[in-house]
Amino acid sequence: MDTVLEVKGITKKFPGVLANDHVDFNLRKGEIHALLGENGAGKSTLMNIIYGLTSPDDGEILINGKATHFHSPKDAIACGIGMVHQHFMLVPVFTVAENIMLGSEKLRNGVLDIVQVNKDLKELSTQYGLEIDPTSLVHDLPVGIQQRVEIIKALYRKAEILILDEPTAVLTPQEVEDLFIIIRKLVDQGISVIFITHKLKEVLSIADRITVMRGGKVIATDDPKQTNEQALASQMVGRTVILKVDKTPAKPGDVVLSVKDLHVQDDRKIETVRGVSFEVRKGEILGIAGVQGNGQTELAEAMTGLRHAISGEIRIQDQNVFNHPPRDLVEKGMGHIPEDRQKHGFVMQYPISDNLVLCSYYVSPFCRRGVLQNSAIGTNAENLIKRFDIRTPSPYVPTSKLSGGNQQKVIVARELSRNIKFLVANQPTRGLDVGSIEYIHHEIVQMRDEGIGVVLISAELDEIMALSDRIAVMYHGEIVAILPADKVTREELGLMMAGSLKPEVSTI
Ligand SMILES: Nc1ncnc2c1ncn2[C@@H]1O[C@H](COP(=O)(O)OP(=O)(O)OP(=O)(O)O)[C@@H](O)[C@H]1O
Ligand SMILES: [Mg+2]
Incomplete structure (x- = not known):
């Protein structure tokens, strides 16, 4: 098989950090090469070098066997490299078409030729099965679709090598499946993909080869058929990782947080939280499961003072804190891990x-x-x-x-590390490596055991199942069931989240 990309001896130092240490890596035509590694291993740095965003201190980049020097992403794009970044780079107030054109505008008589662009986009969408409306504003699109825009943007620039830096960290399981279908289509058409993720199951299901980095170095390149989750986890962090959460049954105390008949609207004034009620006790973890977009984001924002709710009640112990500002909630004992780390x-x-x-x-x-x-x-x-x-x-x-x-x-x-009474943890381990997830899960359980009430919102069913003592299922803005975690299976939860199973287990 042809090698489309090869890097040799790539070394990159930042002040106090050797981010890439003589890295050798190659990509074959039409393969999916997964890149794994602990947080800070140097994955994004290596990809930024390949994409011309950073220049290496040492080492070579060969495209189709030819040595190349990139001074900017423009050079990399000209060589057929496209990249979807870990933190998206779209302009929210632009339309899909405007975002895709940005930096490679097509003009006709001095004005943007939007008709031609829309036509090109239609063709690309059909060719790769990437459905998209070029006229919608990026701001209004769910994350999974925004990512699609990033992918089309790269394809529009004729990318033959596509770098996806943690594309699945922000996706729901359904969106991940859709993305995998797209990636397989791209590969069938001869595009080669570098895929970064922390999710070992994904790697084993989609990759043709797996390279593991640690401390700036390549540790190994594995064949997915010859390895497993445990072995990959150990290669990533350099020690054995316990992939299962160890916890004793909860000993719930008094109610610390209660939400009653809460109604909240999203930015478009659509009511996405429709009469939600629940209680969280000291010393328990209440998981909120749901497909992204069923109101969890707005619920978390209203609970943490980031969004005004329309009506209802929120109480911390016996104090009414409905629509109180975040600082007041923090002073009354709230801890909050927000969904979007860079925004909030x-x-x-x-x-x-x-x-x-x-x-x-x-x-x-x-x-x-x-x-x-x-x-x-x-x-x-x-x-x-x-x-x-x-x-x-x-x-x-x-x-x-x-x-x-x-x-x-x-x-x-x-x-x-603060002195809190309850914690709202929204996607707490998003983007973390297996070793860090193990540690943070352990810390959350320990806080529970010390008497803190935890509301855990997570798109990862595994995380919800592993940590929660009770699970609330959210569907279309309502909580359709609250179940003891040990009385429900993954499959039942999945069906309830999709609205296709009415809970039989009694609601507690
Ligand atoms: N612009 C920069 N300036 C200084 N240090 C940097 C810069 N970019 C990256 N680093 C450092 O280089 C190291 C590698 O970072 P990199 O972003 O490549 O890690 P990563 O493998 O992508 O990790 P993660 O899984 O957390 O995304 C880190 O220690 C980071 O702090
Ligand atoms: Mg990274």
Whole structure:
């Protein structure tokens, strides 16, 4: 088989970090080559180098056997390379067609030739089975469709090598299946794909070859038929990982958070939370399962003060906190891991140390008589970086310089280390490697055992099943069932989430 891309001896240093250490990697025509590795292993860096976003300190890139030097993504695109980034790069207020054209505008008589672009897009959509409406605003599209726009954008630029950096981290299981169908179609048409993910099941089901990175180095390239989840996990993190959560039955105490008949609208003024009620007790984990887009996002936002609800009741213990601002909720004992880390989790440009005190910088020991206590803030950061294994050369680098998974760990570390009464954890382990997931699951269970009430919202059914003591199923803005976690199977949950099974188990 022809090798379409080969990198040899790629080395890249950032201040204090050897992100890529003599990396050799190749991609064959029409294959799906998965790239695995712990958070901060150097995967995105390697891909950014291949895409011309960063230049290596050393090493070679060969495209179809020819040595090449990229000065910018423009050069890489000209060589047939396309990339869908870990954090999307679309302009939300532009239409699909405008986003796709951006940077390679077609003009006719000095004006944008939107008719031609729409026609080209139609053709691409049919060729690869990527249905899309070129006139919709990106802002209005679900994440899975936004990703499709990114893929079409690359194909529109005639990509023959497609890099997908953690494409499934933000997708629902159904969207993942759709994406896999698309990827297989692309490969059938001769496109070669590099696929980054932390989900081992996915890798084993879709990849032709699997390369594992750790600490900037390539550790191994495996044949998926000759390996398994456990072996890959160990290669990734360099130790044995327990893939199952170990926990004893919950001992629930008093109600810490209650939500009654809550109604919430989304940005388009559509009511997406329609009369939701539930209670969370101290010392228990209530999982909220549901296909993305069934109101979980708006529910979490309303509960955490990020979105005004229309009506209903939210109480922390016996205090009414309906539509109270986030700071008030934080002061009353709320912890929150938001769904979108870059939007609601921290300030990208701030150093890690400041982001770790974002909810508590104005109280002792971090502030005294109105003056920030830098040494206390620094010590706090050093402790949390160690405890949560945040990979960074120092506590004072801007958080934007961290790898995606390490950014997530900053938020989790901050929220789990505060003195909280309840935690709203929305996709808490999104983008984390198996080792970090193991640790964070353990921490969440431990918090439960210390008497904290946890609301866990997750698109990962495995995560919901593994952590929850009770599971609430959300469908079309309503909670259709609340079940004890040990009385329901994965299949039953899946069917309830799709609205095709009326729960038989009694609601508790
Ligand atoms: N622009 C940058 N400046 C400084 N350090 C950086 C920069 N980009 C990446 N790094 C560092 O390089 C290392 C590798 O990061 P990279 O983003 O490649 O990891 P990754 O394997 O993609 O991890 P993840 O699974 O968390 O996305 C990390 O330690 C990161 O902090
Ligand atoms: Mg990455």
